[in-house]
Amino acid sequence: MKSFHFLVLLSLALAISFASAFDPSPLQDFCVAIPEPKNAVFVNGKFCKNPNLTVAEDFFFPGLNVPGNTGNRVGSNVTLVNVDKLFGLNTLGISIARLDFAPNGGLNPPHTHPRATEILVVVEGTLYVGFVTSNPNNRLFTKVLYPGDVFVFPIGLIHFQFNIAKTNAVAFAGLSSQNPGVITIANAIFGPNPPINPDVLAKAFQLDNDEVVKLQKLFANA
Numbered sequence: 001m002k003s004f005h006f007l008v009l010l011s012l013a014l015a016i017s018f019a020s021a022f023d024p025s026p027l028q029d030f031c032v033a034i035p036e037p038k039n040a041v042f043v044n045g046k047f048c049k050n051p052n053l054t055v056a057e058d059f060f061f062p063g064l065n066v067p068g069n070t071g072n073r074v075g076s077n078v079t080l081v082n083v084d085k086l087f088g089l090n091t092l093g094i095s096i097a098r099l100d101f102a103p104n105g106g107l108n109p110p111h112t113h114p115r116a117t118e119i120l121v122v123v124e125g126t127l128y129v130g131f132v133t134s135n136p137n138n139r140l141f142t143k144v145l146y147p148g149d150v151f152v153f154p155i156g157l158i159h160f161q162f163n164i165a166k167t168n169a170v171a172f173a174g175l176s177s178q179n180p181g182v183i184t185i186a187n188a189i190f191g192p193n194p195p196i197n198p199d200v201l202a203k204a205f206q207l208d209n210d211e212v213v214k215l216q217k218l219f220a221n222a
Helices: 002-017 184-192 196-203 209-219
Strands: 076-081 094-100 108-113 118-124 128-134 138-147 150-153 159-164 169-175
Touching: 094 108, 108 138, 108 184, 118 159, 128 150, 138 150, 138 196, 196 209
Parallel strands: none
Antiparallel strands: 076 094, 094 169, 108 159, 118 150, 118 169, 128 138, 128 159
8 A cells, every 4th residue: 555655646746747837937956945034025936045055855745644634524634735845846836735534524625726737646435526617617527536546626626525435535636836725615705804795695695694694603713
């Protein structure tokens, strides 16, 4: 199983390296990120460390073998390794995530990555996954995935992963950005700060105002 996990991660890295990344292409071999200096001018990315001071640890992140805590109300956990955790990813247009799902309905809720396409491979368990296309068609594409199966979620489209088995599920995902971002739909709609006017949501979702307020209270504490 360990060797299989290694091959999965290697395949993800190779697949994305041959793809055209959404992030700007680097102008040098690498640009290891450093904390932004005080009063710095904002840049679309991170400031670069002096290449002569770069060490192997700048390109290393341990721990994706450790299961994430799925003891929450959706029964899932995403361990994302992006440029904020692995500084060597800066300007390389790639990141990776481990996804853990509790048995019997662990869910990575409908969400989007505004800056990245996602390629996901299951290494343990069974996942029902899918994405929805943009207006006006709003087509739903779904598939049941087993260990070794791969599925792609196009950039910006709403997608989800759901554990339909009685056992834990584990997947790994490669994303075509050093900082893919994530917008969880329910949280963004019912849990922003400040909240959206309930009249707007009641009209949009064809709900009573009382139902909207109840959902807002639920997601405000999420």
